[in-house]
Amino acid sequence: MIRKLIFILGIALSTAVLAQEPENNSNREIVFKMVNVVPMDKETVLSGQTVVVKNGRITSLGADAAVRYGKDALVIDAKGKYLVPGWSEMHAHVPAIDELGPMKDVLMLYLANGITTIRGMLGNAKHLELRTKVRSGEILGPNFYTTGPAFSGQTVTTAERGIEMVKEEKAAGYDYLKLLPGLTKETFPGIAKTSAQLGIPMVGHVSFAVGVWAAIDAGYSSIDHLDGFVEAITPGTDTLAEQETGLFGTWIAYAADTTRIPKLIKALKDKNIRVVPTQAIAERWLSPLPAEAYANDPDLKYMKPDEVKNWMNAKNSYTNNPKFTKERAEAFVNVRRKLILACQNGGVELLLGCDAPQVLNVPGFSTLHEMKYLTDAGLTPYQALRTGTVNVASYLKKTDTGVIKTGNVSDLVLLSGNPLTDIGQTRNIEGVMIGTKWLSKAYLQTELKKLEKR
Structure with missing residues (x-):
């Protein structure tokens, strides 16, 4: 015994x-x-x-x-x-708060799913401290790059303020500038010019009033979410208000003219702009499926019940919108798949990223979903893996990774x-x-x- x-x-x-x-x-x-x-x-x-x-x-x-x-x-x-090689998640979100504890939890969700590098896309001063502690080994986490506080219609109300923010974030030591919607033809040019002058790259959203062609001309470092792409290939978009087009063009994608895709791909390639598709948003939140289809998703056990409830409400809000139809949602997902495959075939470097935590996207787990969605778009498994390894190493100019x-x-x-x-x-x-x-x-x-x- x-x-x-x-x-x-x-x-x-x-x-x-x-x-x-x-x-x-x-x-x-x-x-x-x-x-x-x-x-x-x-x-x-x-x-x-x-x-x-x-x-x-x-x-x-x-x-x-x-x-x-x-x-x-x-x-x-x-x-x-x-x-x-470990994978990189180039559109990650780490809590922009003043406590390291919840940040460490999110870092572990990424690590546990094989993500060894992340780019935090909505930062604050605490993220600079987090970056230092990760690099020193004091905090266990993926290699960490961070944007600063976002540039949006709320934070940038004048051209002068946009220029000031670029200078402030460069001086603070952030790696990138995160652009959110709401910038205008008056506020965006100063941000873009100062970004280029100071050498701190712009990444993220393309504001509706700016448009993807101006974003390309301005030399975005990476355009995320395929933001502005559907609008750029859909006739008549210039006659619509932003709310009529929907998030990432959800309400107009059914009318997209795919013969316009090559022109867009060539412009991206000529300017060497990387694309972070975050296709998981489309395939999950903005898909034709109802919220109930995700009720038993095992990934959700890592999120607080209140947050899961909010996500389900957001999903229901989408499918209950009068403009929603199953056919139009399918068209939206399929147009994005065509854009992703066109980027791959046209020599535009895709970077792995899924935007989590976001509606039905749990950190780490959603990155692995994203790789599957890339293959659904027509990439081979090898090509999908490259988006989170070789392509990111090229983007970061890290010759000893990937x-x-x-x-x-x-x-x-x-x-x-x-x-x-x-x-x-x-x-x-x-x-x-x-x-x-x-x-x-x-x-x-x-x-x-x-x-x-x-």
Whole structure:
């Protein structure tokens, strides 16, 4: 009986060790033994590889028999599993509040889903502190880039104020300027000119009064949500008020002229403007499906009940709008799919991003949905994976990320199946490597359990 109790206690202690806060293994080798590597520099799988990581870098990669490592290494038996570069979420939202606690919770939702880099799209001064603490290792989270407080019709009422805000956010140290709707032909030009002069890029929405052609000419760094795209290819939009077109053109997409798409794609390509589709918004919130279709979505347990209720109300408000029809909603989703595929085929770099937390989009989980929606638009799984790896590395000018090779940073995700043949395998995470820390599946599951709200 005593031996049995000792055995049970041993199992419990072993599980506890696996699930505890991961150690900083900066001076210790971590070895992924006999793993299938999806390097992402080309569409291939390198079978039976052993990958050695130390000090946040990949120090060795090759056939198992040819790779050497020390006796004190942490060896992870990865036989039959797949190692991919960590993914980036380029339209993330972290609470813009004065408390770090809720921010840390959101960062863990991203990490637990293999997201090792995020761009926060609605920031405040506390996000600058968060960025510093993440970079120093004091807070566990994805590599963090942040915009400042948003430029909108409410915050920018004069051209002079817009210029001042750009200067303030550049001086404060934000990475990007977040543009929201409501800017005008009077307020936008000064923001764009000062952004270019000071070298702090504009990202986000395209205001209706500005339009996508002016946004392209102004040299947006990335246009998110395909904002302004539907309006640009729909005849007669210039005769309508903004509220008549609907969010992202929901009420007019059925009348879009897809022969106008090539002109738009060429303009984006010529200006090297990246596109963050956030297709998850269209496929979930603005889809033809009723709110009840999402009532049992397992992702929602990570959101507070009040927030889920608000999301369901927003979904119902959309489907109950007099302008809503199932056919028009389907047309809206399909036009966006065509735009996404045209970007891919036309050489416009797509960046992975889904806008969460947002209606029916839970941080981290929705990014994995987004990859599936990209394949629904016609991208191959490899192309969808590139939007969150190789393309982001190019965008950030980080030559040591986005690809698994010797010398690159060790932001990695271990999967149980091959995502090149089934993009749904991105959900089957066996562990995440962020810098010098290995987050085991047991640890991630324990952390997710803590974050359940219902």
